[in-house]
Amino acid sequence: MKFYIIKNIIFLALLTILFNGCTEAYPLVTNRFEEVIIVEANITNELKKQEIKLTKSAKFEDENYLSESGAKVFITDDAGNQYNFSEDLDKYVSDTEFQAVPNTKYQLHITTKDGRSFESSPETLTTINPIQSVVATVEEKDGVNGVAIHVNSFDPTDSSTYYRYEYEETYKVIAPKWRPTKIDWIVSTQTPVFLPNSPSTKTCYGSGKNIELMLQSTNNLKEDRVDYLIRFINDQDYIITHRYSILVRQYIESQTAYNYYNTLKKSAASGGTIVSPTQPGFLLGNLRGINNDSKISGYFDVCSVSTERIYFNYEDLFPGKFPPPYVEECKEFCYSTDESLVPDPCTNWGHYATDLSLGKITYYSGTGTGLTFWVDSPCGDCTTIASSIKPPFWVDN
Numbered sequence: 001m002k003f004y005i006i007k008n009i010i011f012l013a014l015l016t017i018l019f020n021g022c023t024e025a026y027p028l029v030t031n032r033f034e035e036v037i038i039v040e041a042n043i044t045n046e047l048k049k050q051e052i053k054l055t056k057s058a059k060f061e062d063e064n065y066l067s068e069s070g071a072k073v074f075i076t077d078d079a080g081n082q083y084n085f086s087e088d089l090d091k092y093v094s095d096t097e098f099q100a101v102p103n104t105k106y107q108l109h110i111t112t113k114d115g116r117s118f119e120s121s122p123e124t125l126t127t128i129n130p131i132q133s134v135v136a137t138v139e140e141k142d143g144v145n146g147v148a149i150h151v152n153s154f155d156p157t158d159s160s161t162y163y164r165y166e167y168e169e170t171y172k173v174i175a176p177k178w179r180p181t182k183i184d185w186i187v188s189t190q191t192p193v194f195l196p197n198s199p200s201t202k203t204c205y206g207s208g209k210n211i212e213l214m215l216q217s218t219n220n221l222k223e224d225r226v227d228y229l230i231r232f233i234n235d236q237d238y239i240i241t242h243r244y245s246i247l248v249r250q251y252i253e254s255q256t257a258y259n260y261y262n263t264l265k266k267s268a269a270s271g272g273t274i275v276s277p278t279q280p281g282f283l284l285g286n287l288r289g290i291n292n293d294s295k296i297s298g299y300f301d302v303c304s305v306s307t308e309r310i311y312f313n314y315e316d317l318f319p320g321k322f323p324p325p326y327v328e329e330c331k332e333f334c335y336s337t338d339e340s341l342v343p344d345p346c347t348n349w350g351h352y353a354t355d356l357s358l359g360k361i362t363y364y365s366g367t368g369t370g371l372t373f374w375v376d377s378p379c380g381d382c383t384t385i386a387s388s389i390k391p392p393f394w395v396d397n
Helices: 011-020 255-269 353-357
Strands: 036-043 051-056 072-077 082-088 091-094 105-111 117-120 133-141 144-154 162-174 181-186 191-196 203-209 214-217 225-234 243-252 287-290 295-302 304-313 333-336 361-365 373-376
Touching (some): 105 295, 133 225, 133 243, 133 304, 144 162, 144 304, 162 225, 162 255, 181 353, 181 361, 214 225, 214 255, 255 295, 287 295
Parallel strands (some): 036 295
Antiparallel strands (some): 051 091, 072 082, 072 105, 082 091, 117 287, 133 144, 144 225, 162 203, 162 214, 162 243, 181 191, 243 304, 361 373
């Protein structure tokens, strides 16, 4: 889960620009700024090294957000255990593997390098409720035909109630115009050279994940049963052309955590975030300062998680149908300095060396000196849009 922080904006400067009709760019800077620490902490019942992320709110003119480095971070429980975290690049990782267990209270403690201390309220693990199934079916949504992926869950004890979902998708990409031979341009001699093409540029694996908060509550339903549409993919989307996989995570949240995420989601939908100029303050979570009035936001979440991964091939759901179009049209074209050959059969005036050197095109056919045909790079080299590394979890048919 990513927390996005809106930068402080000087509204007076904007109004001055509008009312004076200025067309010159105005360099907005922040003249009043109060730093807020943002916490991303999600501790689950998975036995693993848990992770916590600390960042700072940013000024309008800042290009990047800064991590809160050099902090002392640890979690305690009411059984007397302490779990220490060490800084690792832009996050803090627990020194040892551990998992949240039922009927135990956990508390997050943070001390920044300048001596400010913060702590969370004590939190307990939520109900453990596994996903029943993740199912992909062909459906129509808003007049569009595609693949609907539903996650199903049921708690007969009626104690789960508040759900949060995440997904990570992975899909196979095969370059439709890949060839076993390629051309490289030798700058020193200004000549092309034919070389064997790497098979790793033919088959790749793309990936993506949800960027919005996905929440579901059964509080007003007769039973604690979920049928949640977690992903819908247009049947013309190239990511399902060959083989597709999705990993779904289901988190059971407490009511207070759910309310926090729901407020955050509504704020994001209206253009705000954790820290917003449209609010008198910022979105409070379950963290507070100890003997200091420094502001801290975010949430220390202790929740159970269940995961499920499924795979499907395009032909499984759409037997006998043509696959979706590729990400590019993938028409062959050539370059020529001979006007008589443009536009037929060549469509581009000039030499191919520049575009080849910039990685815009890949070789398709021809001699390299006469009529040589090319395609846009994604059509002949899938590494331009995806990774050539096969994921360790990937399973083919």
